[in-house]
Amino acid sequence: MTMPLAARMRPNSLAEMVGQEHLLGKEGLLSKLLERKALPSLILWGPPGSGKTTLAENLCRAVAGKLIRMSAVMAGVKEIREAVLAAEKNRQLDSTVKTYLFVDEIHRFNRTQQDALLPHVEAGVVTLIGATTENPSFSVNTPLLSRCRVLVLKPLEAGHFHTLIARALRDPERGVPSDAILQLEDDARELLVLASSGDARILLSTLEVAADLTMCAKASTINLNHVQMAVGKRLISHDKVGDAHYNVASAFIKSMRGSDPDATCHYLVRMLEAGEDPRFILRRMAIFASEDIGNADPQAIQVAAAAFQIFEWIGMPEGYLTLTQTAIYLACAPKSNAVVAAYEKAASDVEIYGALPVPLHICNAPTNMMKSMGYGKEYRYPHAYENNYVEQQYLPDKLVGQKYYVPTRNGYERFIVERLMKLKNKVQGD
DSSP states (O other): OOSOHHHHTOOSSGGGOOSOHHHHSTTOHHHHHHTTTOOOOEEEEOOTTSSHHHHHHHHHHHTTOEEEEEETTTOOHHHHHHHHHHHHHHHHHOTTOOEEEEEETGGGSOHHHHHHHHHHHHHTSSEEEEEESSOHHHHSOHHHHTTSEEEEOOOOOHHHHHHHHHHHHHOTTTSOOOSSOOEEOHHHHHHHHHTTTTOHHHHHHHHHHHHHHHHHTTOSEEOHHHHHHHHOSOOOOOOTTSHHHHHHHHHHHHHHHTTOHHHHHHHHHHHHHTTOOHHHHHHHHHHHIIIIIGGGSTHHHHHHHHHHHHHHHHOTTTHHHHHHHHHHHHHHSOOOOHHHHHHHHHHHHHHHHOSOOOOGGGSOOOSHHHHHTTTTTTOOOGGGSGGGOOOOOOSOGGGTTOOOOOOOSSTTHHHHHHHHHHHHHHHHHO
8 A cells, every 4th residue: 555554544434533522523613603504714723633624524524615726835826726726616516515715824824815805704715724833823823713603623632543543543544554463562552652743644654664664574573673663762742933932932941930940941852852942942031030030039040151152162962951950040030020020010110101301310411511501510429438338319309219129028129128128227326
């Protein structure tokens, strides 16, 4: 058989499909819609191998519609026009038959291509079924998105995979070709499921290779060694510009913020193994050092800066150690968001009050005329006083008494609190 196992085992009806019970179950949305024998325009959003293309094809069969397939990677405005012309011909031949336009990877259509599709979807010439692995709220234009129902497909679970494996090993026509039914050891089955990362195509492709290795060895049982060789180095699903990118990066940052070094390491490795740019991770850690640690540990920003420099010196693969050490340090450091809170509060007042006059006594006075106008007059030089501190007004008159930086008592910031209190108490004592 020249066709890959994953293609041969593709379900030919909704009844053959596994998973997506929340859509295809008795009370599922699609089951309700299919009772009317018609479908609205849909965006199928789900991870690779969750069955988006198969679902679109079988939905079209279920409503006896005409299906036009299109890949957004290969198609452009010309292909969209040709599809619309074909749909109009279908409608002229039989007005009761609807044409469904399936666009795989619809997130790859640019704005012009999506705009070219919009009026025909709106007029009902075609019913759109788009498939995407990326969040459609980011990748599909709002006008087109508003005319579609977004259906979220879930990753397949272990039970679904066990069903697919059993079918592939026992189907004499479409399954694994063999003189006798191949057996699969339990530990080999578990690795096969684990290595598939929720992707049915990966599962069946790996099973096919493992079965070939078994038959080459003239064995009748697929064992753990066969599956390990078939799996090879596992590729981690992580789109560097899509939803997975932001979700994993967010989990990495939140794990550091939550002082969980183990979760921090997990998400760091996931990003690196998936090919994420280490400099992106280093930039995020540098931002984190100020945003979430700040003066609770002033050394954190130095560690982040040093990590960036060291990485430029040594690069990968050894650079992963620098990133790991830095991430663990930041995760374990005391936390404070006082720096970002100070900036946001000060920015709010600047937005409200604008450029308030600077008190004259702290203005620069480089010329005699400016000195005669009172610039710099009565300025008290802190270094001329005990502890290098003297009470005087620095904020504009309108903001006197306003507090922006409110240090916590975490880490080094507790010493900042104590120092500021001592300075204030000394002035009050005087």
